Amino acid sequence: xxxxxxxxxxxxxxxxxxxxxxxxxxxxxxxxxxxxxxxxxxxxxxxxxxxxxxxxxxxxxxxxxxxxxxxxxxxxxxxxxxxxx
Numbered sequence: 862x863x864x865x866x867x868x869x870x871x872x873x874x875x876x877x878x879x880x881x882x883x884x885x886x887x888x889x890x891x892x893x894x895x896x897x898x899x900x901x902x903x904x905x906x907x908x909x910x911x912x913x914x915x916x917x918x919x920x921x922x923x924x925x926x927x928x929x930x931x932x933x934x935x936x937x938x939x940x941x942x943x944x945x946x
Contacts, residue, residue: 871936880936884943896944903942910941917941 866883869876888895897903914937915927927934 867940869936870927871933873932877932877936881939884939887943895941896946906942906945909940910945913936913945914938914941 866880866887869880869883871877871880880943888898892898897906914934917928917937918925925931925934
């Protein structure tokens with residue numbers, strides 16, 4: 862499951878929907894891997910990770926401009942919010 866979640870290439874609305882389903886399944890099956898298990902904590906992490914994601918891209922050498930909306934960036938933000946403190 863986790864491998865599918867991180868291996869899925871999110872490129873469009875359809876793959877983003879698949880990603881969200883895998884993310885939900887991951888929470889249900891592996892809650893111990895989630896830092897932010899409740900909706901309020903997850904939404905807080907989602908907001909703060911959205912602010913910080915350009916730094917993540919810069920530090921990993923990814924050639925991504927987080928200021929431009931892309932389905933893959935949305936997926937990265939959700940994955941980051943799963944574990945962001």
